[in-house]
Amino acid sequence: MAGGSSISRRSLLAGSGALALTGATRGTAAVKRPPNILFILADDLGYADLSCYGRTDYRTPVLDRLAKQGMRLTTAYSNSAVCTATRVALITGRYQYRLPIGLEEPLAGRDVGLPASEPTLPSMLRQAGYATALVGKWHLGLLPRHGPLQSGYDHFWGFRTGAVDYFTHDGGEGPDLWDGDTPIERVGYLTDLLADRTIEQLGAFARERRPFLLSLHLSAPHWPWEGPEDETESRRLVEGKKWLSSADAGDLATYGRMVARMDAQIGRVLTELARLGLERETIVVFTSDNGGERFSNTWPFSGRKTELLEGGIRVPAIVRWPGEVRPGSESAEPVISMDWAPTFLAAAGATSGPFDGIDVAAALAGGRVPDRTLFWRYKALGQRAARRGRWKYLRIKDNEFLFDVVADPLERANLREREPARFAALKGEWEAWNRTMLPLDPKSLSASPSGRQSPDRYGNDD
Secondary structure, three states, X not given: OOOOOOOOOOOOOOOOHHHHHHOOEEOOEEOOOOOEXXXXXXXXXXXXXXXXXXXXXXXXXXXXXXXHHOEEEEEEEOOOOOHHHHHHHHHHOOOHHHOHHHHOEOOOOOOOOOOOOOOOHHHHHHHOOOEEEEEEEOOOOOOOOOOHHHOOOOEEXXXXXXXXXXXXXXXXXXXXXXXXXXXXXXXXXXXXXXXXXHHHHHHHHHHHOOOXXXXXXXXXXXXXXXXXXXXXXXXXXXXXXXXXXXXXXXXHHHHHHHHHHHHHHHHHHHHHHHHOOOHHHEEEEEEEOOOOOOOOOOOOOOOOOOOOOHHHHEEEEEEEOOOOOOOOEEEOOOEEHHHHHHHHHHHHOOOOOOOOOOOOHHHHOOOOOOOOEEEEEEOHHHEEEEEEOOEEEEEEOOEEEEEEXXXXXXXXXXXXXXOHHHHHHHHHHHHHHXXXXXXXXXXXXXXXXXXXXXXXXXXXXX
């Protein structure tokens, strides 16, 4: 169900953006400078993969501390169970199913991408005077027609495909590391290199003295499962032509090293933000693009990446917003990836277009968001889902369910027959919503693990 963005009490009056960005005054009253935005996106990080969300076999002290300095969201959702589709929703503030690129689950080998004409979070913030940069993963289409610089970012440093080796930076078809639209070569562990570049970009933004959007879209902990000391494993995968997602790769210890290194490198970025004197005027958000993969902890949920069970779409999310978010707070209000664009634009006092997401500033301040129904679909296995309040409609193949996901987060007790009216109403809402979206594309990829690959998916051979 579409929702409109709203201007929060922090937002400036329409038309005052230029004054706000220069710190100018209107009459005798100073206009408040809009906040900087540092948006950090992990890749395939499960709901309980941070120690502040329940992981016990390794620690994430930096992100735990960020949660103590701000808010921990416990009902944060990704727009999809895979990366490309969620990233479409994130950058547009709309359901990904409104655009052909959003039907890719994920994008792989097709000449489809985010149209340069599509309004995006960075393009709308840039119109309001913000400097913009993406460091890390793009995965929304390839040159010459598609890319970060074509969709609102002033600067880009990272990779364009879905995954690259952490040491060779090869994406399967050759090296995939870029500075703007120029291919480059660097030596080093990818997570470290992305942090290095983010720190460099922060310094450049500090010198510009303009508000900025800096998107750090990490590859970690997406496969290949290689920790910072695992260059030998990198060579095994490359030389054996096993490709990056090899079925015989990875273990819990390796996964822990990957997440711990990600945590430490985020710590370097946050330290630099503070050193530059920008901490008090910067919104910092950390979250994931979808639920966890092979070695993730998604407790107390079932399911994983590529599935619309809670484990495939429920993600960790932490927000630090000095002066607006109470330190050490927590919220169970439902938020979703497409909400971040209208929330950031409202905070910036920027003109925004029609969104399906909403400004969730009220939830971040400890309040409520309007009642609404959230919708998902996923082509593989004919998956459908809708959530309103505590109730969730779910369909996988021809099997349909109704769950109370507050009382039953594991999605075990099917209440379809006990609550037939509620089931019918929520299913009907999904069907009405689906008629407003693009139809499924029979040529698009829709990834799904099978029993041949994952023994816990026995019986699923599609």
